[in-house]
Amino acid sequence: MKIISLQLKNHFLGWDFDEIKFSSNLTLLVGISGAGKTQILRSIIDLKRIANGKAINGLEWKIIFSTVNGTEFIWEGGFDTVETNELNFDNPEKDNQDEKEKPSFIYEKLISKNEVLFERNKEQIKFKNSQMPKLSSHQSMIILLKEESVIKEAFDALNKIEYRDHTIKGVRFRSSKQSLHSLKNKYQTLESIVNSDEDIRTKLYLTYENKLDVFETIKSRLIDVFQQIEDVKVEPFKTDELPKAIAANIFFPVISIKEKSVPKWIREDRMSSGMLRTIIHLGEIFLSNEGSVILIDEFENSLGINCIDILTDDLIHENKTLQFIATSHHPYIINNIPYEYWKIVTRQGGHIRTCNASDYHLGKSKQDAFIQLNKILEKQS
Known part of the structure; x- marks a missing residue:
């Protein structure tokens, strides 16, 4: 999936932004x-939630996106606004909301290849110009009609949106119910690993255990950044606190590094957060499902300045099937990503505005553009 453009209003919370056009592989906000x-x-992320059946109070949107097959969709819609004092009204973790409290669709439409696939309003629902019986007014037609092949393509694409934060240290649980050993036997080729629904740590483990060349590439990229590292491994978490069969099923594989002149391996809960996040981002670049849209908030968090050059170069050039949308206000990161990938974000009251760097007529050199951008941001602050 590639998000081409998006515009949105949140009538309940009182903010909006005009159409944002995204770069095909990297956009830096x-x-x-x-x-x-x-x-x-x-x-x-809210649009992914809506595609999976959530109702979000007062939200109105229009998104244009394309799938890995090149099919372009225009999806727009809007929920009515329900007045409430509940602070967590739009909490994504809250699934037990009473039907009467949920906002209903005011309208919704999905277009592809100049054909209206479905359209709804308060009075009627049409699928390919055929009247449909009454369906849930709180759920998107995308999930209600996902068994239809053309709708399933849009549904699957929207579910390629991922927001991931792998910087929290410590052992964490795996979502897969299959043991790591069975996964190793199930996924033995790079194609099967990339196309699986496993998390990035498990994918790294599978490439490591199956001795695939891509793991050596990832390790080489990491050593380019952290030259004190001489080796990397990904193995199941070993513990005496739980039976081995249980541990193999519920725990993530653990990443460890070997540094020069350091006798013991350093497990991920003892390595620097910059090293860990770099490994994870490299894994995302090389092992994410084709068509994934990866959202990274504050790209600079936990990343050392020595990581930025190689990571941004890989984000831009390595995997053309992925789209990264990241935020940053860190000068070093901004200065090391070409300004054609910048979207300068400003806000006045509840209105968020984005502009291309070219709209500000910044200098031709990266240094001149960066100096001028700093002046613009200083005025905003």
């Missing part, structure tokens, strides 16, 4: 803290 960068990422 640049702006001061509080400008609205994170809100843009959250709105993209």
Whole structure:
């Protein structure tokens, strides 16, 4: 999937942004803290939630996106606004909301190849111009009709949106119910690993255990950044606190590094957060499902400045089937990503505005553009 453009209004919370056009593989949302960068990422996640049946109070949107097969969709819709004092009204973790409290669709439409696939309003629902019986007014037609092949293509694409934070240390549980040993036997080729629904750590484990060349490439990229590292391994977490069969099923594989002149391996809960996040991002670049849209809030968090050059170069050039949308207000990161990938984010009241760097007529050299951008951001602050 590639998000081509998005515009959105949240009538309940009182904020909106005009159409944002995204670059095909990397968009860096640049702006001061509080400008609205994170809100843009959250709105993209909200659309995935809606495609999976959630109702979001007062949200209105129009998104244009394409699938890995090149099919372009225009999906737009809007929920009515329900007045409530509940702070967590749109909490994605809250699934037991009473039907009467849920906002209903005011309208919804999906278009592809100049054909209206479905269209609804308060009075009627049509699928390919045929009247349909009454369906849930709180759920998107995308999930209600996902068994239809053309709708399933849009549904699957929207479910390629991922927001991941792998920087929390410590052992964590796996979502897969299959043991790591069975997964190793199930996924033995790079294609099967990439196309699986396993998390990035498990994919790294599978490439490591199956001795695939891509793992050596990832390790080489990591050593280019952290030259004190001489080796990397990914193995199941070993513990005496639980039976081995249980541990193999529920725990993530653990990443460890071997540094030069250091006798013992360093497990991920003892390595620097910058090293860990770099490994994970490299894994995402080389092992994410084709068509994934990966959202990264505050790209600079836990990343050392020595990581930025190689990671941004790989983000831009290595995997053309992925799309990364990241936020940052860190000068070094902004200065090391070409300004054609910048979207400068500003906010006035509840209105979020994005502009291309070219709209500000920045200098031709990266240094001149960066100096001028700093001046723009200083005025905003």
